Amino acid sequence: MTVPGEPAEVIELEIPARAEFVALARLVVSALASSDSNLADERIDDLKLAVSEACTNAIEAHDAAGSEERVLVRCKAGEDALEVCVEDRGHGFDPGQLPNHPPVTDPDRLKFERGLGIPLIRALVDEVEFSPTDHGTSVRLVMRHPGNGTAAS
Amino acid sequence: MTVPGEPAEVIELEIPARAEFVALARLVVSALASSDSNLADERIDDLKLAVSEACTNAIEAHDAAGSEERVLVRCKAGEDALEVCVEDRGHGFDPGQLPNHPPVTDPDRLKFERGLGIPLIRALVDEVEFSPTDHGTSVRLVMRHPGNGTAAS
Amino acid sequence: MDLGLDVEERDGYAVLSVRGEVDVYTAPRFRERLIELVSEGKHRIIVDLEGVDFLDSTGLGVLVGGLKRLRSHDGDLLLVCTQSRILKVFEITGLTKVFSIHDSVDAAVGGGSGGAPGQ
Amino acid sequence: MDLGLDVEERDGYAVLSVRGEVDVYTAPRFRERLIELVSEGKHRIIVDLEGVDFLDSTGLGVLVGGLKRLRSHDGDLLLVCTQSRILKVFEITGLTKVFSIHDSVDAAVGGGSGGAPGQ
Numbered sequence: 001m002t003v004p005g006e007p008a009e010v011i012e013l014e015i016p017a018r019a020e021f022v023a024l025a026r027l028v029v030s031a032l033a034s035s036d037s038n039l040a041d042e043r044i045d046d047l048k049l050a051v052s053e054a055c056t057n058a059i060e061a062h063d064a065a066g067s068e069e070r071v072l073v074r075c076k077a078g079e080d081a082l083e084v085c086v087e088d089r090g091h092g093f094d095p096g097q098l099p100n101h102p103p104v105t106d107p108d109r110l111k112f113e114r115g116l117g118i119p120l121i122r123a124l125v126d127e128v129e130f131s132p133t134d135h136g137t138s139v140r141l142v143m144r145h146p147g148n149g150t151a152a153s
Numbered sequence: 154m155t156v157p158g159e160p161a162e163v164i165e166l167e168i169p170a171r172a173e174f175v176a177l178a179r180l181v182v183s184a185l186a187s188s189d190s191n192l193a194d195e196r197i198d199d200l201k202l203a204v205s206e207a208c209t210n211a212i213e214a215h216d217a218a219g220s221e222e223r224v225l226v227r228c229k230a231g232e233d234a235l236e237v238c239v240e241d242r243g244h245g246f247d248p249g250q251l252p253n254h255p256p257v258t259d260p261d262r263l264k265f266e267r268g269l270g271i272p273l274i275r276a277l278v279d280e281v282e283f284s285p286t287d288h289g290t291s292v293r294l295v296m297r298h299p300g301n302g303t304a305a306s
Numbered sequence: 307m308d309l310g311l312d313v314e315e316r317d318g319y320a321v322l323s324v325r326g327e328v329d330v331y332t333a334p335r336f337r338e339r340l341i342e343l344v345s346e347g348k349h350r351i352i353v354d355l356e357g358v359d360f361l362d363s364t365g366l367g368v369l370v371g372g373l374k375r376l377r378s379h380d381g382d383l384l385l386v387c388t389q390s391r392i393l394k395v396f397e398i399t400g401l402t403k404v405f406s407i408h409d410s411v412d413a414a415v416g417g418g419s420g421g422a423p424g425q
Numbered sequence: 426m427d428l429g430l431d432v433e434e435r436d437g438y439a440v441l442s443v444r445g446e447v448d449v450y451t452a453p454r455f456r457e458r459l460i461e462l463v464s465e466g467k468h469r470i471i472v473d474l475e476g477v478d479f480l481d482s483t484g485l486g487v488l489v490g491g492l493k494r495l496r497s498h499d500g501d502l503l504l505v506c507t508q509s510r511i512l513k514v515f516e517i518t519g520l521t522k523v524f525s526i527h528d529s530v531d532a533a534v535g536g537g538s539g540g541a542p543g544q
């Protein structure tokens with residue numbers, strides 16, 4: 001997909017903030033990732049899941065904020081990495097203030113049906129950045145090519 | 154995908170004007186069309202081919218114009234139809250001035266390896282509209298739901 | 307996007323086979339089906355994930371909710387899953403230690419909760 | 426996106442089996458392979474389209490160009506295609522009358538140009 005030395009290719013997908021469109025975001029990202037010969041199948045699955053989680057959060061934030069606007073999924077296929085930004089126009093949040101789950105050995109663990117998305121994202125991609133924007137949140141997910149520091153963060 | 158009485162859902166895909174991204178446009182359009190229970194498989198294939206032809210022309214126009222800008226594929230999933238607009242920033246053209254091919258019985262027919270895209274588009278979708286824009290061309294392809302005048306034009 | 311949800315009886319268990327993608331769009335149907343089963347008095351449920359192509363945290367949430375509900379009825383929820391990319395999601399979230407995950411419906415029926423890899 | 430292009434000899438024909446999607450991105454490889462065959466002296470070619478999932482006007486252009494090139498060498502280009510959604514593209518463009526289209530490689534080898542449905 002990319003030629004060394006060339007600028008990154010940018011592909012954008014804009015979807016209504018509705019649950020049924022998350023599958024479309026996954027489809028586009030996995031098609032792009034599959035054409036990136038530097039990413040193994042397992043890493044493509046990881047990115048797909050991370051994007052799905054980020055889009056789900058974006059859509060839930062729009063819902064909560066009553067926003068009718070759309071969610072933007074911007075993919076950059078670069079020389080060193082495949083990067084996906086999910087931008088919403090929801091209520092924003094502070095990722096540093098999320099509660100910690102009780103350990104899995106604690107019987108109370110079962111009280112938590114939610115809150116698994118961001119821990120999953122952090123475990124799956126090489127780099128993740130949550131940035132507040134003027135209108136909501138931008139979540140940047142980076143999957144580096146081998147030889148560019150691929151160890152999961 | 155659509156609820157009667159609701160406004161059309163708009164999904165946008167923006168791709169670099171390069172041949173390898175036409176497959177992505179097909180993928181998005183066929184995924185959307187498949188989730189539209191009003192379109193039979195055969196009509197989904199027809200729309201996919203028409204979109205592919207329109208994107209191919211858009212990319213060739215960008216090439217010829219030396220434009221580095223991107224091609225926009227805008228899908229509207231509405232109550233009565235699925236509509237796809239392909240917008241380019243190429244050199245524009247007059248679809249009324251395209252040459253006619255010799256009839257297939259003419260031995261000269263074999264001289265024409267090209268020029269089949271627009272006739273295909275016209276035969277495949279219910280409605281097609283070529284509009285000049287400030288920067289290039291917009292091609293609007295409409296696939297109507299049964300009961301909304303589906304006879305191919 | 308279709309989510310397949312088929313139920314079969316097997317040796318006192320209700321086996322719910324899930325097919326397709328479990329995400330924020332399809333999870334509500336999955337959740338409802340589970341709740342329905344519980345309210346029909348099925349308190350020993352096996353969820354077969356072998357036909358699942360994709361499962362995200364919303365799907366995990368449905369399973370955690372189901373397990374909680376069944377335990378409150380002194381029941382049990384067992385999983386069948388051998389696909390590495392689905393197992394990975396349970397591993398990352400530590401849920402392999404919460405669920406009893408089996409290689410097949412037969413193994414689940416035979417082993418009960420005792421067969422949980424993490425226990 | 427991969428385009429499969431395999432060549433086999435069959436009763437004096439070179440059979441080029443195409444797999445995948447033929448579009449503006451993949452068509453150049455298809456065109457080159459055809460030209461290569463002709464320049465290797467293969468003037469009787471069967472293009473088997475049974476493995477093709479998608480074919481657009483760029484693909485048609487490659488086939489028309491191939492037929493023209495082969496005829497100028499007194500050769501022939503036959504097609505194998507039974508998939509309705511691919512045949513449809515030939516029908517709309519009137520190319521069913523230009524190409525000899527067969528149901529199988531066997532039928533093409535046996536029938537030569539005479540088996541063209543449109544003739």
Ligand SMILES: Nc1ncnc2c1ncn2[C@@H]1O[C@H](COP(=O)(O)OP(=O)(O)O)[C@@H](O)[C@H]1O
Nearest residue numbers: 057058061090092093114115116117118119137
């Ligand atoms: N894009 C976002 N905009 C606003 N809030 C968000 C966003 N992403 C996550 N959050 C907040 O962080 C919480 C934890 O997210 P997550 O770990 O994905 O779990 P869940 O979505 O199941 O609650 C969410 O409940 C939400 O309050």
Ligand SMILES: Nc1ncnc2c1ncn2[C@@H]1O[C@H](COP(=O)(O)OP(=O)(O)O)[C@@H](O)[C@H]1O
Nearest residue numbers: 210211214243245246267268269270271272290
């Ligand atoms: N979006 C467009 N912008 C500019 N010119 C176009 C566009 N679409 C079509 N054309 C012109 O119309 C011609 C015929 O298009 P088409 O029937 O698709 O056949 P082909 O692309 O094989 O030439 C093209 O060669 C081009 O000159």
